[in-house]
Amino acid sequence: MSVLKRLTEPKSLDSMSPLGAVLVYGGLILWSMVVLFPLYWIAITSLKLPIHVSAGPVYLPFVDFLPDLHAWRYIFVDLGNDTLRPYLNSIVVALVSTALAMLIGSMAAYSLSRLEFAPRLASILLFLLLGAVMIVAVAGFGVPWWIAAVVALALFLLLARAAGRTMRASLGNGDILFWIISQRILPPVVAALPIYVMFQTVGLLDTRTALIATYTTVNLPIVVWLMYDFFVTIPKDLEESASLDGASRFAIFFGIVLPLARPGLVATGLLVLILAWNEYLLALFLSSANAQTMPVLVAAQNATRGPQWWYMSVLILLMILPVIFLTLLLQRFIAKGMLLGAVKG
Amino acid sequence: MTIRSWLAGLAMAGVAAGAMPALAAEFDGVTVNILTQTGPAISGPMQARAPEFEKQSGAKINVITVPFSDIYQKLLTDWSTGTNSIDAAVFAPQWMVDYAGSGFLEDLTPRMEGDEALEQDDIAPFFREFSQKYAGKTYMMTFDGDFHMIFYRTDILEELGKQPPKTWEDYLDIAAAAHGKDMNGDGQPDFGSCIGKKRNAQGYWFLTSVAGGYIQAKGTSEGAFFNTEDMTPLIDNAGFRKALEVYKKTSEYGPPDELNLDVADTRVMFVAGRCALSMDWGDIGSMSVDPSMSKVTGKVGATILPGSSEVIDRTTGEFVACDADTCPHAINGLNHAPFAAFGGWGGGINANADPKVKDAAYAFFSYLSQPAQSNQDVTKGETGFNPYRMSQLEDVATWEKMGMGKENAESYLGAIKTSLNSPNMILDLRIPQNQRYQQVVLDTAVARYLAGELDVDATVETVVEGWNEVNEELGTDEQLEAYKATIGAE
Amino acid sequence: MAVTSAAHVTAAPPERESLNDWLDRQAGRLFILPAVILILGFSIFPLIASAYLALSRFKLAPGGYTLTFIGWFNFKKMLTGSQQxxxxxxxGAITLLGWVIMLATVALVVWGVVRYARSGRVTVVGSIGRLITIATALALSVLFAVNLGEGxxxxxxxxxxxxxxxxxxxxxxxxxxxxxxxxxxxxxxxxxxxxxxxxxxxxxxxxxxxxxxxxxxxxxxxxxxxxxxxxxxxxxxxxxxxxxxxxxxxxxxxxxxxxxxxxxxxxxxxxxxxxxxxxxxxxxxxxxxxxxxxxxxxxxxxxxxxxxxxxxxxxxxxxxxxxxxxxxxxxxxxxxxxxxxxxxxxxxxxxxxxxxxxxxxxxxxxxxxxxxxxxxxxxxx
Incomplete structure (x- = not known):
């Protein structure tokens, strides 16, 4: 066997040729460095004094510079509760909103994957029309919003049937699914101010409730979309036999379907959790003192004296650690779960 | 059409203060939510002073911090929608007109008049008479004296045999001579001039500081932004054009990434010894004596913004030479117009807060500003508060003790004093929605000019068009009235 | 919304049903309802309110603010006015690169149209959708061409x-x-x-x-x-x-x-x-x-x-x-x-x-x- 051949051909189907292995591991290690270096830099920056940052790069603690815990002390001791409060807020908001989004989203996704919906186009147009009229009435003519809402709802219920008789076109599940997904397209800047006014009207500004409700909604589309693909690939036989045995839909859903979709739930849940945990723009709008979350605190370290890199680094590390821990815990699910269902079955 | 009515109808008062009977201290059980910028510079001294105050008064001071760029909007949203979760704020006086004009700010005049501990007479006249006031009433309490100065490295100038810059030609000359020298001993070439020119930061203020000496000569009430006759922007003239050229020229002696540096970066660079000259607020002075970040302790001098021997004629827009008529406030034949950019952090109180809360907020602000506290705070490197009381300017000894050196301390405080005493100080633009003029139109145009997207003529044209457009949108006559009111023009 | 379920499509409502049965029959709707309500609440109002805002001018006024209706002014200013x-x-003047971009887009569009026409599934809605896509793609390619042009x-x-x-x-x-x-x-x-x-x-x-x-x-x-x-x-x-x-x-x-x-x-x-x-x-x-x-x-x-x-x-x-x-x-x-x-x-x-x-x-x-x-x-x- 020539050397070239031995280098380029694998010994068996499940292994790689020596040359291939070098290339593959080389690529993996290279990318590991790309991933790790910024994290390393954050970690050592959290141990630097301002002068270490401003006077040029130093790379190795104890060799290039003497690490100092001043930033950690500032975040944990000086700020103390001012760090703890946003941290708790972030944890509560991210966990609760993820749980809610997962529950509501997978119910909707399951429903869309098993039933045929056919909302009348006419009802939808009517709904939009009444909504617009309501806004104009409230904004333009000073009608109290709850009166407008009640009137609009009553009109809708009255007219929906009539409208449905005159216009028979209807939409399908695909349209509903896409409508839900399209909510994710909505840029937060479009919605932020009206949402602020909404929460202000009901007196919920700067509460965790407001953030939880908002995050649940903005992440719903992702849950519905990803979970829909999972449910579609789960065979219906089990459910049908359970149904024949007299199990209710609720029992089937919670008892049979959800456990089967566990990898998908975990993977989608983790993704949604990360999105909620890291969200910045809406948190900035909706929170000030009490409900402030970690990303706002991170961004806030940019002050007139320049970004306080050392404090910022500590906060970023504090934000990454729990998520890494969670990922390690759940990692075997993620592999299976990130499939989006589409290739299963 | 207004949607105010339905908002107002449903607004829930967010004031959390319980009206508890005063037992031990005056403000037992009163919580004051004060919004300000994050970071040790501004919120630091407030948080540091809060515990003592809380112990004395019984009030609970709750300092809420948000990033600088969001303060204006946050306050406005909170107050204009009637949310009122914020009782008081420490913010930029430039925004006062938007808040005070809409009735969100408490008139502090009566409280301050009866407040002896505050020692009002000690506060520099510019802040007392102009900066804190709107339409004759005081709506803010100043904690921080803010205007632009030139900082220079005394050791480098000595080495080069140069005097501190008196004109922008001097400035460019020094910058050119110093550029490329190693000024902090690290073997790397350093820079002649560092000015924060980043977009959406402070670049437009620095440009105004360059232009000021060419444009405004007859005192604060002449104005440097609009013609007080008809609200024509003071942009399409020889002075502003020259300022654009000088401003761009300084980049040749600056760091290569100067377009992406904001003032926070340049001041850190300056005290790290990497720049010979810089334009900044007073902060470099206190930062240069902070051993945790400074390599230039005792090597920093300061001077008033450079002047000009010619100023523009308001009718023709062309330069005319300085004489007793054209430049009544000239120093040695040079017209200086120090620019109170931003204007210094100050405290204002929400007019719609609970009366007890308002009192507590005022008491806290007064406590912060009283000489006993503030004279310490303005000398601390880690705070962003700069001197604003006359007694602070006399106190050379404290600065000397901190390592500034007697000569430098005198130069630093002297530069502040000359600027503050100048009758030709430029008051920052304070008409309603001034952010749209400066932060959007001017800042974008300047950024594009510096990036080479626009030439001088196109920049002038863009700014004039943009400002006129905002004027028209908001009502030229109303804006003119507001402008005249803020600068005290006839 | 009309719901037809595979399992229940033929089942006529019985004379009297227990709450449980009713719940079970409505399960499909009940499952999707919370999601629809949430999304409606958080998207319809903000969308309409923002649309109104986009057609107005915001100004501070004593005690609060005013919104004045100004039509398409904000859009005009950006599309043809000073903020263009x-x-x-x-x-700028279109260069070779610009022509390449535009030609490539046109070629792609032609290819897509031909394929669609040959598929034998041409519908009115499908055609309208494709027209919108094509118009947007062409407009964007022209925009890129002139943006990347000289000056x-x-x-x-x-x-x-x-x-x-x-x-x-x-x-x-x-x-x-x-x-x-x-x-x-x-x-x-x-x-x-x-x-x-x-x-x-x-x-x-x-x-x-x-x-x-x-x-x-x-x-x-x-x-x-x-x-x-x-x-x-x-x-x-x-x-x-x-x-x-x-x-x-x-x-x-x-x-x-x-x-x-x-x-x-x-x-x-x-x-x-x-x-x-x-x-x-x-x-x-x-x-x-x-x-x-x-x-x-x-x-x-x-x-x-x-x-x-x-x-x-x-x-x-x-x-x-x-x-x-x-x-x-x-x-x-x-x-x-x-x-x-x-x-x-x-x-x-x-x-x-x-x-x-x-x-x-x-x-x-x-x-x-x-x-x-x-x-x-x-x-x-």
């Missing part, structure tokens, strides 16, 4: 499209490459999988600041390298395109993991037996990828690209922190544009920008969904 340079960019500059629309198209392309290529590497029979696969996933967990604001540190040419970690290469007197932040690429690098660092992890899962579930059979037949790695792997992961790939594109349209943190949109307006995205106007209290202008973004991203995403994702899914089914 900001949104649409500066128009032209990119506006926020073109910059955003660059972030979306460039970002998604780079991230997809690298994400797929990494997934293929990890799918090899290697040791420590789960280690690499978790490690490569990490950047997705960092808050975007944090990433933006981290990259600002890393990209600093004076005191950042790569500064000595940069100086050694002889670039001490230049900076990426002073040039429009390098600044845009630095933004893109930061964005890619964060989002490659997402594409990587999804594609890896897809690759791992490709038909093993087919791969082994091909290997026994002596097929090359490229052939296996082309004939087996790619067809089996294509639908997932299309979906993941769509999800990524939807998020990419909303990019704001990176340009905002790295460059504040500079130099000039070179790195400013549409969301940042809207954010800056909003911060200066030009609420009407801000809402108008946001609406233009919504319009663009909706057309782009719907088109991609209909003309790429759906056909790929159907091809597999």
């Amino acid at each position: 340079f900001h949104l649409l960019g500066t128009f 032209g500059q990119l506006g926020t629309i073109a910059t955003t499209m660059f972030y979306v198209a460039g970002g998604v392309a780079v991230q997809f290529a690298l994400g797929l490459g990494l997934a293929l590497l990890c799918a090899k029979p290697i040791r420590g696969r789960s280690f690499f999988r978790v490690l490569f996933f990490v950047p997705l967990m960092v808050t975007p604001v944090g990433i933006a600041y981290t990259f600002r540190m890393l990209a600093d040419t004076a005191v950042g970690p790569f500064a000595p390298l940069w100086h050694w290469l002889g670039y001490a007197q230049t900076s990426w932040s002073a040039d429009a395109w390098t600044a845009r690429f630095v933004v893109l690098i930061g964005d890619s660092w964060q989002w490659i993991p997402f594409i990587f992890i999804v594609l890896l899962a897809a690759i791992e579930s490709q038909p093993r037996d087919e791969v082994e059979a091909a290997q026994l037949d002596g097929a090359s790695g490229w052939q296996i990828f082309r004939d087996i792997t790619w067809p089996s992961i294509a639908p997932v790939a299309a979906t993941v690209v769509l999800i990524r594109a939807i998020e990419a349209f909303k990019i704001i943190d990176l340009p905002n922190v790295l460059t504040n949109g500079g130099p000039g307006i070179a790195t400013e995205s549409l969301t940042l544009h809207a954010f800056i106007e909003w911060r200066a209290l030009n609420l009407g202008g801000s809402a108008a920008v946001a609406y233009i973004l919504l319009f663009l991203s909706t057309i782009a995403c719907v088109s991609f969904f209909n003309f790429v994702v759906k056909p790929m899914r159907e091809a597999r089914a």
